[in-house]
Amino acid sequence: MRKGEATRERILDIAQASVLEKGFGATSIEEIIAAAGITKSGFFYHFRDKNELAYALLNRYVTEDMRILDEVFGRAADLCDDPLQSFLVGLKLLAEVFADLPGGHPGCMIASVCYQERLFDRRVIELNRTAVVAMNARFRSYLEAIAAVYPPREPLDLDTLAEMISCIIDGGIIMSKVMGDPNRLVRQILAYRALIKQHFSPPQEMASRPPPLAA
Amino acid sequence: MRKGEATRERILDIAQASVLEKGFGATSIEEIIAAAGITKSGFFYHFRDKNELAYALLNRYVTEDMRILDEVFGRAADLCDDPLQSFLVGLKLLAEVFADLPGGHPGCMIASVCYQERLFDRRVIELNRTAVVAMNARFRSYLEAIAAVYPPREPLDLDTLAEMISCIIDGGIIMSKVMGDPNRLVRQILAYRALIKQHFSPPQEMASRPPPLAA
DNA sequence: CCGAAAACTGGACCGATGGTAGGGTTTTTA
DNA sequence: TAAAAACCCTACCATCGGTCCAGTTTTCGG
Known part of the structure; x- marks a missing residue:
C-alpha cells in the first residue's frame, strides 16, 4: 500500500x-x-489507461496549487488585517514562491490540458473547468473585501479583475518559457500587484491621510 | 503553382x-x-517532414498576427495623435477583432508550441522566441511614446508592462477556452486597457485641465 | 496547343508506439 | 503465515511517422 x-x-x-x-x-x-x-x-x-493518468496528473496539480494559495494568502491574512494590504502581501509572497522554484515554473497543467482538449474525456475537462472556477472565486472574494473598504476610482468588474490573476500567471509562464527567463513570470505578478494597488488607492491629495479602518 | x-x-x-x-x-x-x-x-x-509542417504553421500564424496588429494599431494611430489615446483606441479595436471571431479565438500557436517544446527543432523554437520578442518590442515602443508625454505616478518597468499584453492575451485565450466563453478574452483586454489608462492618467485634481500637447 | 514542370496518386515497406490480455511471481502487511 | 498488493513476462494488434520509387494527371508559360 x-x-x-x-x-x-x-x-x-x-x-x-x-x-x-x-x-x-x-x-x-x-x-x-x-x-x-x-x-x-x-x-x-x-x-487503467492513459486517460486515468491524465486525470490523476491534473487532480494532483490543482490540489497542490490550491494548497500553495491557501498557504500564501493565509499567511498574508495573518500578517495584516487590511484587505488591500493583505492581498498585496499575498501577491508578493506568491511572486517569491515562483522566484524560488529551481529552474523556473515547469508549466501549468491547466494550460496544457486546455491546449489538448480533444485528447481527454469529460471528467478531465470538467475538472479543469472546476479548478479555474474555484480559483476565480477565491480571488474574487479577496477583491470584494478590498472594494468594500476602498471604493475604486473607476468602476471595474471584480470578476474580470479576479480572472486577470490566472491570466497573468498562465501568460507569464508562457512568456518565461518562451524567453527562457523564469523572472518574467515574477515580474508580471508584481506588475499586476502594482496596478491593483494603484486602482484601489485613494487619489493623491488624500495620500497623506491615514487609511480607513477595516470593517 | x-x-x-x-x-x-x-x-x-x-x-x-x-x-x-x-x-x-x-x-x-x-x-x-x-x-x-x-x-x-x-x-x-x-x-519534407512533420517538423517542416510545424515551422510553416507557426510562421503563418505569427505573420498573420503581426499583420492584424499592424492594421489595428495603424488605424488607431491615424485616428488620434496623442500616444495614450491612440494606444487605448488600438486596444479597443483589438478587443473588437477578437470579439468578432466566430466561435471565439481558436488558440494561440505560440502557446501551443511553448507547451510542446521538445517536439520541435531549433528553428521552430527560435521562430517562437523571435515572434514574442518582436511583439514585446512593438508594445514597448507604444508605451515609451506614452510615458514621454504622461509621466506615470509610480515608476513601472515599461518592458514588463509591454509583455503584459501578450500575457493577458495568452492567459485570456486559455481562460476563454477553459470556461467555454469567448468573451473572457475580450474583457481581459479591456481591463488591461482600463488599468493602463489609470496608470498614465494625471492625478484627480488635474483631471479637468486639458491634456498636455504631444511632443 | 504543346511540352515541361508542378502536383499529385499508388503501393509496399519499416520500426516504434499505445494499448490489451492473461498468466505468473515477488513483496508487503495484517 | 496467508492473503492481498504490487508488480513482471510474453505475446499480440492496429496505427503512425517516415521512406522509396515508379507512375499519372493537372497546370501553365511560351
Missing part, C-alpha cells in the same frame, strides 16, 4: 515533466516506465 | 485546427490527409 503510493507518485512526477515538455499526446508510456524503472504491466496496474 | 498553394494552405488550415485542439504530437498526418482529400505522398510533396 505504501510502496504502491510511492511508485504511483514517481510515475506522476515523470509523466508531469514529460507532459509539460512535449504534451500529453507525445508522452509515451514506454518512456515513462523506462524512467520509472518498471514494466508496462506495472504501469497499467496503477492506471 | 497556384493549385499547389491552395492545397498547401488547406493542409495548414486543417493541421492548425487539429494542433490547437489536440496538440502537435497527437495530430496525425493520416487524419490531415484524410480531411484534405489527398494521399500521404501528396502531403510529403508539400512538407
Whole structure:
C-alpha cells in the first residue's frame, strides 16, 4: 500500500515533466516506465489507461496549487488585517514562491490540458473547468473585501479583475518559457500587484491621510 | 503553382485546427490527409517532414498576427495623435477583432508550441522566441511614446508592462477556452486597457485641465 | 496547343508506439 | 503465515511517422 503510493507518485512526477515538455499526446508510456524503472504491466496496474493518468496528473496539480494559495494568502491574512494590504502581501509572497522554484515554473497543467482538449474525456475537462472556477472565486472574494473598504476610482468588474490573476500567471509562464527567463513570470505578478494597488488607492491629495479602518 | 498553394494552405488550415485542439504530437498526418482529400505522398510533396509542417504553421500564424496588429494599431494611430489615446483606441479595436471571431479565438500557436517544446527543432523554437520578442518590442515602443508625454505616478518597468499584453492575451485565450466563453478574452483586454489608462492618467485634481500637447 | 514542370496518386515497406490480455511471481502487511 | 498488493513476462494488434520509387494527371508559360 505504501510502496504502491510511492511508485504511483514517481510515475506522476515523470509523466508531469514529460507532459509539460512535449504534451500529453507525445508522452509515451514506454518512456515513462523506462524512467520509472518498471514494466508496462506495472504501469497499467496503477492506471487503467492513459486517460486515468491524465486525470490523476491534473487532480494532483490543482490540489497542490490550491494548497500553495491557501498557504500564501493565509499567511498574508495573518500578517495584516487590511484587505488591500493583505492581498498585496499575498501577491508578493506568491511572486517569491515562483522566484524560488529551481529552474523556473515547469508549466501549468491547466494550460496544457486546455491546449489538448480533444485528447481527454469529460471528467478531465470538467475538472479543469472546476479548478479555474474555484480559483476565480477565491480571488474574487479577496477583491470584494478590498472594494468594500476602498471604493475604486473607476468602476471595474471584480470578476474580470479576479480572472486577470490566472491570466497573468498562465501568460507569464508562457512568456518565461518562451524567453527562457523564469523572472518574467515574477515580474508580471508584481506588475499586476502594482496596478491593483494603484486602482484601489485613494487619489493623491488624500495620500497623506491615514487609511480607513477595516470593517 | 497556384493549385499547389491552395492545397498547401488547406493542409495548414486543417493541421492548425487539429494542433490547437489536440496538440502537435497527437495530430496525425493520416487524419490531415484524410480531411484534405489527398494521399500521404501528396502531403510529403508539400512538407519534407512533420517538423517542416510545424515551422510553416507557426510562421503563418505569427505573420498573420503581426499583420492584424499592424492594421489595428495603424488605424488607431491615424485616428488620434496623442500616444495614450491612440494606444487605448488600438486596444479597443483589438478587443473588437477578437470579439468578432466566430466561435471565439481558436488558440494561440505560440502557446501551443511553448507547451510542446521538445517536439520541435531549433528553428521552430527560435521562430517562437523571435515572434514574442518582436511583439514585446512593438508594445514597448507604444508605451515609451506614452510615458514621454504622461509621466506615470509610480515608476513601472515599461518592458514588463509591454509583455503584459501578450500575457493577458495568452492567459485570456486559455481562460476563454477553459470556461467555454469567448468573451473572457475580450474583457481581459479591456481591463488591461482600463488599468493602463489609470496608470498614465494625471492625478484627480488635474483631471479637468486639458491634456498636455504631444511632443 | 504543346511540352515541361508542378502536383499529385499508388503501393509496399519499416520500426516504434499505445494499448490489451492473461498468466505468473515477488513483496508487503495484517 | 496467508492473503492481498504490487508488480513482471510474453505475446499480440492496429496505427503512425517516415521512406522509396515508379507512375499519372493537372497546370501553365511560351
